Amino acid sequence: MSSLVQVQNISKSFDNNAVIKNISFDIPEGEVICILGQSGSGKSTLLRMIGGLEDADEGTIMVDNEEITGPAKNLVPGYDFINFVSQHFKLERFRTVKDNISSVISYYPDEDREARIQELLELCKLTEKAKSFPHELSGGQQQRVAIAMALADEPFLLLMDEPFSNLDVNMKTEIRGEIVDILKKAEVTVILVSHDPVDAMAIADRVMILENGEISQIDSPKELYENPKSSYAAQFLGPINYIQTNGSVEGVRPEHFVLSDSGTHEGKISQCLFMGMHYHLSVNSGIAESKLLIYSKEALPVGQSIRFDIEKGS
Numbered sequence: 001m002s003s004l005v006q007v008q009n010i011s012k013s014f015d016n017n018a019v020i021k022n023i024s025f026d027i028p029e030g031e032v033i034c035i036l037g038q039s040g041s042g043k044s045t046l047l048r049m050i051g052g053l054e055d056a057d058e059g060t061i062m063v064d065n066e067e068i069t070g071p072a073k074n075l076v077p078g079y080d081f082i083n084f085v086s087q088h089f090k091l092e093r094f095r096t097v098k099d100n101i102s103s104v105i106s107y108y109p110d111e112d113r114e115a116r117i118q119e120l121l122e123l124c125k126l127t128e129k130a131k132s133f134p135h136e137l138s139g140g141q142q143q144r145v146a147i148a149m150a151l152a153d154e155p156f157l158l159l160m161d162e163p164f165s166n167l168d169v170n171m172k173t174e175i176r177g178e179i180v181d182i183l184k185k186a187e188v189t190v191i192l193v194s195h196d197p198v199d200a201m202a203i204a205d206r207v208m209i210l211e212n213g214e215i216s217q218i219d220s221p222k223e224l225y226e227n228p229k230s231s232y233a234a235q236f237l238g239p240i241n242y243i244q245t246n247g248s249v250e251g252v253r254p255e256h257f258v259l260s261d262s263g264t265h266e267g268k269i270s271q272c273l274f275m276g277m278h279y280h281l282s283v284n285s286g287i288a289e290s291k292l293l294i295y296s297k298e299a300l301p302v303g304q305s306i307r308f309d310i311e312k313g314s
């Protein structure tokens, strides 16, 4: 797979405050990559520079072999082959779903436009809603219209800035699945910015962890989750315990502790909390300085001694 996006030695400061610090990475064509980081880590700034909406101080950005430059060099910032979807997507209130999509490609010849609209309605599961107005749609359906509009003129690159942050938790889970489907079928290259690790793990082929304007790690979600290279990356993706083994410290996710009467390790429960899917046990153990977080299917009494093994999958 060839690289569609090449970012080389990009830096950006605002008021002498370095926000992006000498970042380089490539994105292969067709990949969905998620930039994950805390608030203020520079995610949106990086995305906006890739889209040509913000000037970089140093470095180069290439998309499909074309150099991307910001507003300082472009009278009309942005590029035809790069589209944005943000949490503040706007649908025209007095236009139907079909007309909203159609407005993006009004310059297509009639026949091509109609064919493309039908394709997008089908891809985004909106065929039944073609004649509906935005206020007649659920938040998830509106989100899908926004994505159909962003895909309408067949961009090479789709940039999504926190597209799910206005949706409630239940809706988000459903929409996440639908969006994964749409993006994969559309075969478009996507950069998604999020501060939610669940978005990243569910949607992305690769995840970039951005820490204070620097890349902390880029890997597949599974690799990042199982083998984080820093405690920042580790904690970002979910709870992790640090245990001492053979003189070194190792990170172990709670689900890798398996309770067993004949387990190798021992500990004492200091707290047991019901968390829905399982109980969270806080456990004092000689193998860790801090309390361990261990999952249990059943409630266990505080003060009880337990034994457990560490079982890491491949």
Ligand SMILES: Nc1ncnc2c1ncn2[C@@H]1O[C@H](COP(=O)(O)OP(=O)(O)OP(=O)(O)O)[C@@H](O)[C@H]1O
Binding pocket: 014, 015, 019, 037, 038, 039, 040, 041, 042, 043, 044, 045, 046, 195
């Ligand atoms: N136009 C600007 N002028 C001055 N400072 C800015 C500007 N844009 C961003 N910043 C600053 O740059 C830093 C990074 O901002 P950015 O929006 O890229 O972070 P982020 O990781 O996307 O944060 P969030 O998740 O909160 O959106 C912040 O400290 C922000 O205040």
